[in-house]
Amino acid sequence: MAGLTAQTPNPTSITVHEQSRVLEIGFADGASFRIPFELMRVYSPSAEVQGHGPGQEVLQTGKRDVGLADLAQVGHYALQPTFTDGHSSGLFTWEYLYFLGSQQEALWRQYEERLAAAGKSRDAEMAPPPAPGCGHSH
Template identity: 45%
Template sequence: MAAPAPTAIRLHRQRRVLELTWADGRRHEFSCEYLRVFSPSAELRGHGLPEPMLVGGKRDVGIARIEPVGRYAVRLVFDDGHDSGLYSWDVFDELARDEARNWTRYLERLAEVDMSRDRDVVKLAALVGQYKPPQKPGG
């Protein structure tokens, strides 16, 4: 069964929060950062990836626009240019339900590769340590 449509969607720009309210009284606030790094886009979800692509440096991302897509979803246009994810009511339901687990795992993954919510690059030292020059043929 598909999740019901929210009765209200409010963007709180200064707090960088998207608030959804449903007819049954449920209300959930999503940070723009959380929605951005867990975008349902193919760009982040890929095909068959066990986890979405890791994106850092999005602490201060905001939502520039919310565009309705039929009666089943919205497209969130982020101020960093990302706009390819369709957030269906089922996606919002899943993101709300799994937020604590998702966020904890996201922070763990950032730490594993020395990325940050404030910067999205891996430290150069980590990359240099992993570099292996190509082998010349016959040598």
């Protein structure tokens, strides 16, 4: 199955906490994580966020209050959240959710370092993406 390794435990429980904006997920190995929606959104595995290769990542800002509009299970290997900012193209495999949960502290630190390097804050507005076809004449 895509995104799974033999070592990745399957989730045993998934709970969306709207008020605190966290996804609580328990795994078969006994691990349990409370992953903030903001962390999920800024580390979305989608090409829109990750780019199409190293160094192509798009720094996400203004996601502190992002919520989940919908959460769909994809097969037996992933979740596909629709965030309240409209982003819905990220597939979060069990392996990736386990990674996000288990590495939260380091990921937050890395995110804050990237923000600082860019001179941005977590609450800065995102610039709109360029419109398709901008700058090209046919």
